Amino acid sequence: MQDLLAALKAVAEPTRLRLLALCARGELTVSELTGILGQSQPRVSRHLKVLLEAGLLDRFREQNWVYYRVPLKGSGASRARQLLSLLPSGDPVMSLDWLRLDQVLADRLENLPVARSGDDEPGAHGVAGVDARILSALGGEPLGDLLDIGTGSGRMLRLLADRTDTAVGIDISRDMLLLARSNLRSAGMDHLTVRQGNMYQLKFANAAFHTVTVDQVLFQAEQPECVLAEAARVLKPGGRLLLVEYLTGQGGADSTDAPPQCPITESALAQWLERAGFIQEASERIAASPWPLVLTVSRRRHAADVAAA
Ligand SMILES: C[S@@+](CC[C@H](N)C(=O)[O-])C[C@H]1O[C@@H](n2cnc3c(N)ncnc32)[C@H](O)[C@@H]1O
Structure with a gap:
């Protein structure tokens, strides 16, 4: 009372x-x-x-x-x-x-250049149908509390908003956070939030989330494997990681962009996921430019599985 x-x-x-x-x-x-x-x-x-x-x-x-x-x-x-x-x-x-x-x-x-550029929304995949494939890959399982790492304009948060209990996006760029806040407000999604944060040192407790999403973030990262280790840390055992990433080490036919410092291939990604304690449940390749995209859903192992492995 x-x-x-x-x-x-x-x-x-x-x-x-x-x-x-x-x-x-x-x-x-x-x-x-x-x-x-x-x-x-x-x-x-x-x-x-x-x-x-x-x-x-x-x-x-x-x-x-x-x-x-x-x-x-x-x-x-x-x-x-x-x-x-x-x-x-x-x-x-x-x-x-x-x-x-x-x-x-x-x-x-x-005064936000990223909002005035007049380009397509930053972060869109530039290929039709990716959002539908994301929804289908996640299936009907509830998403619970969700963290979107490198949220940019908050696109992934908006796509999955209806299926989460709570959702938070983190990004290092204040400009992107301002844009994301504005997008969430315009969409009337006031139960979502975005916070400034560094994907290499997330300010969340261990096992805080049921779902983590990482969409087009690793291909620009200097240490992609460390981002996956942080994602695993903040996920509950049995929680899921959705990854949508450019395969920068698998040169698309029309790839004129130089691959970044840490090229991503499907086998490197599989190794990083394994080492971070994930079991890959689904993976599909999507033709995109300048590199192909890969969409994977992985589950964080339970402690007993890790001990047995
Ligand atoms: C290509 S954008 C992808 C945005 C979003 N995930 C999407 O798909 O629409 C990459 C984002 O990662 C963010 N980023 C880069 N380095 C970061 C870091 N160390 N910690 C958190 N976010 C970071 C950038 O500011 C940018 O918004």
């Missing part, structure tokens, strides 16, 4: 209710929230503190910025969603907040 009372007290104030509603639709900094609400920064910070203490908000740092959002899971997440479901639709104050939120998100992208 105490937790419920703390939550009810926290939202029983107009600015805090508006803040909660905004942070349920996006990951926002104090200065962005200040701009939307038209209130002073100290005042907004004080209200955010109350919501944090009541467990209705989470905060995380990205370089010099601190973001606030409704928690992804746990009692705070469900309580916040329950309270927000009581908000009347069409409320004039909230309607104006949504308009300003859209403007803030548009402003974020204004």
Whole structure:
């Protein structure tokens, strides 16, 4: 009862209710929230503190910025969603907040070269039908909690969003994270999140995820094998890894690009997966340019399997 009372007290104030509603639709900094609400920064910070203490908000740092959002899971997440479901639709104050939120998100992208290039979405495979093959390779098994490593524009998160309990994408590039956040917001996928992180040193506990995806990331990596070892570490035993990768060491006929430092072949990939503790369950090659793509689904061995191997 105490937790419920703390939550009810926290939202029983107009600015805090508006803040909660905004942070349920996006990951926002104090200065962005200040701009939307038209209130002073100290005042907004004080209200955010109350919501944090009541467990209705989470905060995380990205370089010099601190973001606030409704928690992804746990009692705070469900309580916040329950309270927000009581908000009347069409409320004039909230309607104006949504308009300003859209403007803030548009402003974020204004100076982002990756969003203004006018090219196809960065990260698209350039071959029709790959998304359908990904969905079919994963089959009907639930995806649970998912991590997308090197998420870029958040394409994989959006493709699999409906099938996950929670999903987080990590990327080293802040520009890509801003683009991904904007894409997730436009798609109304507020239960997903992206965080800055290095794929060689993931800031997640061992066995934290049921599914890990890595899409077109290894071919540019200096140490692809280390990325797979990190993926194995954060996967639960029996969890699955979906890999979509260019076979840069298997020169496509029209390959004019020089292979990167660490060329990828199907046999090298099989060895890395084996050494990282995976059993490959499915693998298919897809003709693509400038190199062929390989799509594999592998399962992390259980400890007993590792001991027996
Ligand atoms: C070719 S993009 C693929 C994006 C996405 N997976 C997709 O398929 O749409 C590779 C991504 O890996 C990210 N990346 C590169 N090095 C990284 C690192 N050390 N840690 C995390 N992400 C990294 C890049 O910023 C980039 O967004």
